[in-house]
Amino acid sequence: MAGGLYTNGGFAHTSCSDIDEEQYDLICIGFGPASLAIAIALHEQSQPARVLFLERQPEFAWHSGMLLPGTRMQISFIKDLATLRNPRSEFTFVNYLHCKKRLVSFTNLGTFLPLREEYNDYMSWCAAHFEDVVRYAQDVISVSPVFSIPDNGDDAKPVKRWEVLSKCTVTGKPSIRRAKNVVIAVGGRPAFPPSIAPDLPHRRIIHSSRYSDSVPELLDDPSKQYRIAVVGAGQSSAEIFNDLHFRYPASKTSLYIRQHALKPSDDSPFVNEIFNPDRVDTLYSLTPEVRAASIREDSATNYSVVRLPLIENLYDTLYHQRMRDPDENNWQHRIHALQEVVGMGWDQDDKVRLKLRNTRTGELVDSGDDAFDAVIFGTGYSRDVHHTMLKPVKSLMKDGCCSVGRDYRVVFREGAVAEDAAIFLQGCCEATHGVGSLRLRVENERANGAFLVER
Secondary structure (H helix, E strand, O other): OHHHOEOOOOOOOOOOOOEEEEEEEEEEEOOOHHHHHHHHHHHHHOOOEOEEEEOOOOOOOOOHHHOOOOOEOOOOOOOOOOOOOOOOOOOOHHHHHHHOOOHHHHHHHOOOOOEHHHHHHHHHHHHHHHHHHEEOOEEEEEEEEEOOOOOOOOOOOOEOEEEEEEEEOOOOOEEEEEEEEEEEOOOOEEOOOHHHHHHOOOOOEEEHHHHHHHHHHHOOOOOOOOEEEEEOOOHHHHHHHHHHHHHOOOOEEEEEOOOOOOOEOOOOOOHHHHHOOOHHHHHHOOOHHHHHHHHHHHHHHOOOOEOHHHHHHHHHHHHHHHHHOOOHHHOOEEEEOOEEEEEEEEOOOOOEEEEEEEOOOOOEEEOOOOOEOEEEEOOOEEOOHHHHHOHHHHHHEHHHOOOEOOOOEEOEOOOOEOOOOEEEEOOOOHHHHOHHHHOOOOOEEEEOOEEEEOO
């Protein structure tokens, strides 16, 4: 760790010890952008803290399955891991460019949106500073309370520590670690339409998060005339649909969307203020009904929308096909609007046939003569992993449900947990903190021994 502000117990990089005797101030579960920003902020506090990060992947990686050639970030590089909290931080994107000797060249691009490949390299560069406090290949199973044994006749004492159980993804060996505070920042779980759940897993059904890793293995001949379907109307689906045109130039591709057309994301200045840090204060204070309505109104900035330049590029592709042949049935690349995937079928070669419902008329059809070599679902993520992880803690929660305060701290029954022991959630609080809670913002404080983390 840069600056030596952390202690790590002296374990090897991917240690799978049965019991870690170190008593940590904080364990962060997941080492993606949120936890990485926490690591940076704690480092810059210049106060010693016993901190550990547990990550399931074998090394740092950020959406590796969607690092497609030429794709750019959708938010300004100024909203990096540090700038809005500390513009003078050594971990800003600008300083990264300076250290890589590309600052002047990047400035000449005249853009606030770096390539996704470059932004991944920026975060990997930041992550390399914290190698000694990260345990990779650790799949966290559960977080449990550590109960103190009460004195004779006394009531149960409040919980002051949490026990984190993980399993090494390489050896399968379990490990137990204890911490005063825990942050759960594990990201989302790939989501598929419930209607196709009975057909999963299947080698020809791929989630967008695994696109660039899995598709080349399944479709290993770029010159072959494959038939490939993409499902979803968001940025990921549109990027994959576009990428397939170049990755498999002889193939026929289809994009299935429930709407009547691809819709542009609204990132205009006034609308973009929903991501301002102080917006969370206003949203959190609303009644649940009003807050839910506000979040629905904000969804056009983040869900089932595509950046306008990509929409225009795809329209241009389809227009050139129309110019050469007015019959869409003969086109190499097609967008099928108003079509919802409601099931699967298989032909004799184990290729996929889609069962479809017209979202306007309700008519049920199938994909006809199209049997697909691969179907890629860009259908988002379920952000519910924390529920399983926190099952041992549920009895301590207020009203038995996992709710969070404005500071992202899980709310427990009065007196059940010590004030200086806490569990925080990151990236799964949209229902209370808004769409902006998925855009990174981290402010770290030390108060009564607790780490107050905001995103």
